[in-house]
Amino acid sequence: MIAEKAVLGAMLKENYLITESNLNVMQFTDPVNKMIFQSMIELRKAGKTVDMITLLTSYSPQDLGGANYLNDLTNYAHLERFDNHVGELLDVWREREKKNVLHVSAHEDWSIDKITAELTALTDNRVNDHSDILSMLVDVYEDAFIEKDIKEGAPSGIDKLDDMTNGFQDGELTILAARPSMGKSDVMLHIAKQSGWKGYLPIIFSLEMSDSSLRDRLIASTGRYSRSRMRNPYSMLTDRQKEIWPQAIGLLSETKIQIFDRSRQTVPEMRMKIRKMMSEHQGMKPLILIDYLTLIHSDENKQNMHLQVSSITKELKAVAREFDCPVITLAQLSRAVEQRQDKRPIMADLRESGSIEEDADVIVFLYRDAYYTKDEDDNLMEMIVAKNRNGPVGTAVAQYNKYTGEVLNGEPISERVVV
Incomplete structure (x- = not known):
């Protein structure tokens, strides 16, 4: 019953898991665990916090196994492995129910069709992935004759890029790749602001930079401050720049950006945090941004880096599908770019490129010619869409200010920003 204890312990720590898990009482085996889960559901529906104190004061402690048992549950909790523990609990329940179906069917002489239907139903308790083509066709029957609003994805704020991708789409994994110092993190933060x-x-999920570093970058690009001045805003900002500081802070607060900056995060850990944020911000569609791919930690003991990256990209694609949201992860390019005369990236420049090419729906490379020419007047950034599973490929051009981190769609930055 360790899986049951781990599930209940996690629910005591994070109450939103009580409803998010989609479990029911009968799927637990131990009678005490059933009673605890039923009590949790009732308290949750009543709008009360579910913890050891409320459980013991609201119900008979003896029915719940006593204070020591409840306290012990939290020792089994492992939030990052919650989904795995739920899966183990359900596997035990399915095996128990399968034996029960076969026992009853033998005594009551069920037909093969009824036995098959009952056994099949055991696999449908969490996810229904069946679609009937007829009902799907009915949904789109009038699309050629009646104009409908086209669903746009999360915006990048760069018109041509959004034209090619129609925004970052739900359920899709996008790879944003470049060599160091091309502006990957600034583009990620730009997308975060625009979508927010x-x-x-x-x-x-920032696996390299701290949350305060990201905060300062966000303020700099929004207020058009040179990042060098962000080290000491009080003494280094001009009076005019200080005047717009509250406005920049106010604009940023409207984005609702959430940052997790612990290094060596795993995909299961990210999944748990996403679920928690969705519970706390009901009705808001998440946009997941990860900096960056090869810094994601894998629990699997794979010596081969290619196998690790392959496993991680497949997990990220599954996250996009599970939460029906866009997932964008930054990636580094190999040094092979530097050996060519034309240094614009190609697919082969992706580190561990085979798995990334296979799993990604969209791959965008960033390229700035000024990085190599050292031309201070050149602020163009090319966004090269090298793969687009559901749309065209091509290049979008943005304006980029390396001093402030601002990314713009319009007129040259040099004419707009005070550095």
Whole structure:
């Protein structure tokens, strides 16, 4: 019953898991665990916090196994492995129910069809992935004759890029790749801001930079401050720049950006945090941004880096599908780029490129010619869409200010920003 204890312990720590798990009482085996889960559901429905104190004061401690048993449950909790423990619990329940179906069917002489239907139903308790083509066709029967609004994805704020991708789409994995110092993190933060202002919930997993570093970058690009001045805003900002500081802070607060900056995070850990943020921000569609791919920690003991990256990209694609949201992860390019005369990236430049090419729905490379020419007047950034599973490929051009981190769609930055 360790899986049951781990599930209940996690629910005591994070109450939103009580309803998010989609479990029911009969799927637990131990009678005490059933009673605890039923009590949790009732308290949750009543709008009460579910913890050891409320359980013991609201119900008979003896029915719940006593204070020591409840306290012990939290020792089994492992939030990052919650989904695995739920799966183990369900496997035990299915095996128990399968034996029960076969026992009853033998005594009551069920037909093969009824036995098959009952056994099949055991696999449908969490996810129904069946679609009937007829009902699907009915949904789109009038699409050729009646104009409908086209669903746009999370915006990048760069018109041509959004034209090619129709925004970052739900259920899709996008790889944003470049060599160091090309502006990957600034583009990620730009996308986070743009999507946040459009009602998305941007969730950033920063495996390299701290949350305060990201905060300062966000303020700099929004207020058009040189990042060097962000080291000491009080003494280094001009009076005019200080005047717009509250406005920049206010604009940023509207994005609802969430940042998790612990290094060596795993995909299961990210999944748990996403679920928690969605519970706390009901009705908001998440946009997941990860900086960056090869810093994601894998629990699996794979010596081969290619196998690790392959496993991680497949997990990220599954996250996009599970939460029906866009997932964007940054990636580094190999040094092979530097050996060519034309240093614009190609697919082969992706580190461990085979698995990334296979799993990604969209791959965007960033390239700045000024990085190599050292031309201070050149602020163009090319966004090269090298793969687009559901749309065209091509290049979008943005304006980029390396001093402030601002990314723009319009007129040259040099004419707009005070550095």
